Amino acid sequence: MRLIQLLSILGIITTANAVADTKEINGDTFRCIQELTPVKHFFVDNLNGHIEATKQVALSDTGGVYPEGSVVQLVPTEVMIKREKGYSPATKDWEFIELDVSKQGSTIRGRGFVDVVNRFGGNCFACHVKAKPQFDMICETDHGCDPIRLTDTMITAIQKTDPRCTPVALSEEEKQALKALQQALVPAS
Numbered sequence: 102m103r104l105i106q107l108l109s110i111l112g113i114i115t116t117a118n119a120v121a122d123t124k125e126i127n128g129d130t131f132r133c134i135q136e137l138t139p140v141k142h143f144f145v146d147n148l149n150g151h152i153e154a155t156k157q158v159a160l161s162d163t164g165g166v167y168p169e170g171s172v173v174q175l176v177p178t179e180v181m182i183k184r185e186k187g188y189s190p191a192t193k194d195w196e197f198i199e200l201d202v203s204k205q206g207s208t209i210r211g212r213g214f215v216d217v218v219n220r221f222g223g224n225c226f227a228c229h230v231k232a233k234p235q236f237d238m239i240c241e242t243d244h245g246c247d248p249i250r251l252t253d254t255m256i257t258a259i260q261k262t263d264p265r266c267t268p269v270a271l272s273e274e275e276k277q278a279l280k281a282l283q284q285a286l287v288p289a290s
Contacts, residue, residue: 126148126182126196126198126209126212127209128200128206128207128208128209129206129207130148130207131180131198131200131202131206131207132207132265133177133263133265133266133267134174134176134177134260134263134265134266135260135261135263135266135269136266137172137174138152138155138156140156140159140160141159141160141241142175142241142253142256142257143159143173143174143175144173144174144175144260145159145171145172145173145174146171146172146174147168147170147171147172148170148171148172148182149168149169149170150170151168151169151170151171154168155167155168155170155171155172158171158237159173159239163235164233164234164235164236164237165235165237166193166237167183167237167239168183169183169184169185169186169194170182170183171183173239175256176251176256176259176260177200177202177259177260177263177264177265178199178200178201178202178210178219178220179197179198179199179200179219179225180197180198180200181195181196181197181198181225181229181238181239182195182196182198183195184196189214191214191215191226192214192215192226192229192230192238193237193238195214195229195237195238196212196213196214197212197213197214197217197225197226197229198211198212198217199211199212199217199218199219199220199225202263202264202265203264203265204264204265206265207265214226221250228240228246228247228249229246231245231246231247232244232245232246233245250285251282252278254274254275254278255278255279255281255282257275258271258275258276258278258279258282259279259282261275262279
């Protein structure tokens with residue numbers, strides 16, 4: 102995939118060809134979340150090399166349509182990728198991907214459009230479809246989506262503990278937030 106990006110940037114192949122090749126998305130496509138571009142409280146990338154266009158939409162207060170190849174991640178195990186126009190009209194061409202991540206890298210646990218369920222039992226599409234139309238299915242606290250059960254501190258701690266990344270020190274507050282999250286995930290006996 103990196104070769105496709107380079108060839109596209111150099112103009113050796115067209116963007117349309119590069120976008121078509123995003124169909125070959127696999128575990129190797131994904132890397133440490135901290136290597137992506139931080140925007141607000143999440144991270145973005147673009148598989149076709151159009152990071153500035155992706156970043157521009159992500160930073161916009163009025164919304165916009167993300168360019169093909171855009172990658173949006175809040176936590177290491179959940180990814181949204183903007184596919185080519187018409188690929189999935191129901192999801193505005195977003196593909197939802199659930200990952201397993203480890204020091205060895207990423208593997209795709211599940212992927213799809215309207216049927217992907219995250220580790221918390223939530224259907225990705227069912228939440229993102231509630232985003233106001235101008236925000237292209239991207240949820241933020243004021244975009245119309247249901248609130249998630251994670252605090253901002255929990256999210257930051259999860260982002261910092263991506264096992265694919267070089268370890269980053271956690272604050273005491275982040276450690277406590279992770280402990281609270283782990284306790285909340287333990288099934289009741």
